[in-house]
Amino acid sequence: MKVLLVNGGAHPKGCTNRALEEVEKALKEEEIETLIYHIPNVPLQDCIACGTCAKIGKCVFDDCVNEFVEMAKEADGFIFGTPVYYAHPTGKVQSFMDRIFYSGKAAFVHKPAATISSSRRAGSVTSMDVLNKYFSISQMPIVSSMYWNEVHGNTVEEVEQDKEGLDTMYALGKNMAWMLKCIEAGKKAGIDIPQNTKRNTNFIR
Numbered sequence: 001m002k003v004l005l006v007n008g009g010a011h012p013k014g015c016t017n018r019a020l021e022e023v024e025k026a027l028k029e030e031e032i033e034t035l036i037y038h039i040p041n042v043p044l045q046d047c048i049a050c051g052t053c054a055k056i057g058k059c060v061f062d063d064c065v066n067e068f069v070e071m072a073k074e075a076d077g078f079i080f081g082t083p084v085y086y087a088h089p090t091g092k093v094q095s096f097m098d099r100i101f102y103s104g105k106a107a108f109v110h111k112p113a114a115t116i117s118s119s120r121r122a123g124s125v126t127s128m129d130v131l132n133k134y135f136s137i138s139q140m141p142i143v144s145s146m147y148w149n150e151v152h153g154n155t156v157e158e159v160e161q162d163k164e165g166l167d168t169m170y171a172l173g174k175n176m177a178w179m180l181k182c183i184e185a186g187k188k189a190g191i192d193i194p195q196n197t198k199r200n201t202n203f204i205r
């Protein structure tokens, strides 16, 4: 079983990464394979709503989005991490998630996920609310921890002092491992993934 942990911040070795490492530690202890993926620090194309992905099965802009969706097909769970910028997730992670979910949703459906955030002081829960919505519209079980999934600090050294935040990350990793093992055990016991394909269109279309 494999979990992809996404760093949606600017710093590959910053506070968000430190939080993800603590989740990763717990996952590895449970023998879950992991990969921390830093969304590249290049100008990231926003979704232009062209609809090409529905025709060709991938985003028309062939960048890290298509690369990540291919990796996501092989993954069993996801952690998306973001620093807080002006009380919201980074623009980069939102553009990235708009495009991976719009062009590659099938790679995520019914797989458990969680959001984590790092901030100096405020805006964590509002940021997590934004990212959790990608999961709840995609039939993905949202994994929780013992407290809100946030660490605080402007530097890794400061995050290191946020013992409660790091404990929360560690527990999140353990809970993700437990959820993955339950899903695996369910499959072996013959519990199939629901086939929820029927959805009436609304009055507009």
Ligand SMILES: Cc1cc2nc3c(=O)[nH]c(=O)nc-3n(C[C@H](O)[C@H](O)[C@H](O)COP(=O)(O)O)c2cc1C
Residues within 6 Å of the ligand: 009, 010, 011, 013, 014, 015, 016, 017, 083, 084, 085, 086, 087, 088, 118, 119, 120, 121, 122, 123, 152, 153, 154, 155
């Ligand atoms: C543009 C910008 C806006 C920020 N806005 C907030 C904010 O609203 N609330 C907050 O607590 N920290 C804010 N911060 C601080 C970062 O969230 C914090 O330093 C975070 O831990 C950095 O994570 P990183 O090292 O992974 O990049 C902001 C930082 C930047 C660069």
